[in-house]
Amino acid sequence: MRIYNYELLKHLPYSMETIQLLTKIDEYKGKQDLYKKQSPQILETLKNVAIIQSTKSSNAIEGIIITNKRLKSIMAGQTLPMDRSEGEIAGYRNVLKLIHASSDAIPISPSIIKQLHRDLYEYVPSQGGEWKSQDNYISETLPNGEKFIRFIPVPAFQTDEHMRLLCMTFQDTVQKGDVHPLIAIAIFILDFLCIHPFHDGNGRMSRLLTLLLLYKFGYEVGRYISIETLIEESKETYYDVLKRSSIHWHEGKNDIFPWLHYFLSIIVAAYKKLEERVGYVETSRGNKRKRIKDFIEGKIGYFTKEEIRHACPDISEATINRVLNELKEAKKITPIGKGRSAKWKKTSE
Numbered sequence: 001m002r003i004y005n006y007e008l009l010k011h012l013p014y015s016m017e018t019i020q021l022l023t024k025i026d027e028y029k030g031k032q033d034l035y036k037k038q039s040p041q042i043l044e045t046l047k048n049v050a051i052i053q054s055t056k057s058s059n060a061i062e063g064i065i066i067t068n069k070r071l072k073s074i075m076a077g078q079t080l081p082m083d084r085s086e087g088e089i090a091g092y093r094n095v096l097k098l099i100h101a102s103s104d105a106i107p108i109s110p111s112i113i114k115q116l117h118r119d120l121y122e123y124v125p126s127q128g129g130e131w132k133s134q135d136n137y138i139s140e141t142l143p144n145g146e147k148f149i150r151f152i153p154v155p156a157f158q159t160d161e162h163m164r165l166l167c168m169t170f171q172d173t174v175q176k177g178d179v180h181p182l183i184a185i186a187i188f189i190l191d192f193l194c195i196h197p198f199h200d201g202n203g204r205m206s207r208l209l210t211l212l213l214l215y216k217f218g219y220e221v222g223r224y225i226s227i228e229t230l231i232e233e234s235k236e237t238y239y240d241v242l243k244r245s246s247i248h249w250h251e252g253k254n255d256i257f258p259w260l261h262y263f264l265s266i267i268v269a270a271y272k273k274l275e276e277r278v279g280y281v282e283t284s285r286g287n288k289r290k291r292i293k294d295f296i297e298g299k300i301g302y303f304t305k306e307e308i309r310h311a312c313p314d315i316s317e318a319t320i321n322r323v324l325n326e327l328k329e330a331k332k333i334t335p336i337g338k339g340r341s342a343k344w345k346k347t348s349e
Helices: 006-011 016-029 032-038 040-061 068-075 084-105 110-120 156-176 181-195 202-216 227-233 235-246 257-284 288-297 305-311 317-329
Strands: 138-141 147-151 333-336 343-346
Touching: 006 156, 006 181, 016 181, 016 257, 032 040, 032 257, 040 068, 040 084, 040 202, 040 227, 040 257, 068 084, 084 110, 084 202, 110 156, 110 202, 147 235, 156 181, 181 202, 181 235, 181 257, 202 227, 227 235, 227 257, 235 257, 288 305, 288 317, 288 343, 305 317, 317 333
Parallel strands: none
Antiparallel strands: 138 147, 333 343
16 A cells, blocks of 8 residues: 655755745745734725635536526525536535634644535535445546546545554655645645545545645645635646646655646735735726736736636726726727627737
8 A cells, every 4th residue: 555654855956946935835825914903994805705616616616607697606605506516606605714713723634624515525425435335446537428537546445544643744744844734745745635435526525624734834825815715726737737646646756846836826826815815905906997908907817807806806897897997998909799698809919
């Protein structure tokens, strides 16, 4: 059986890219308390937006899609789920909120991970909270529709022992403190996905565990910027690096660096977005119209109203519509399509 030896992580030849990413993230982390003091209301707005975005994106990665209207209603607790997709959305919402509220009090252990998975499937008639009872595999579909097996996880009968060893190894490593916590977190998530302990929901659980572990070590960017959305936007790269870093995993000879660099890059991107959002508000709070115009000016190709809302969460829908209409009348932008699905582009492009 595969040996989990995170002691080896402190002896790996880390590249300058890895060191720079870790340094950048720790620099951003040092600014978090400043943001909380200077912009508490803005952070609260960003947090509310991020919860919705994270729930939507993490489920969308797995092909679970619902309308924005139903999403907002379920997220607000105004309605009960009507089908499996909505049930999975509601379950993710609950686990995400639990992690946001109680990360310090949630230990990393096999039993806790099973409890979180149980809560993820609270509204779905499924065997949530139990390790897989049958062997599973990770498949990939080619453009021509042909499917092939990309990775074979551990057998079902070995799952409990693998998860026990994984959690124990992670806890021992972070307690010793001689491996950077971000490296330990990244490899824990990679190993979790390679074990693939559940029949369903492994991807969503990996993203929830990512947030839980980041919060435990003081990296709070996921509260305000949706890490899941950044992963969804780079989904092809996400699956590619997982594939590359899982080769020879069973033998303990897999190359962790494609996954590690992607993982760290996503966190850097999230912190950059947080700085931009907080910075925008602090430097131009009284000029919301200019912020919308600056966002549009910086876009290449098509953009949507939804993207503007994400970039400027404190600006009302009415203000966004007014600016879009002004720029349209000035023939600086033009709409492509109608209604909620409409896209826009600058006329100079």
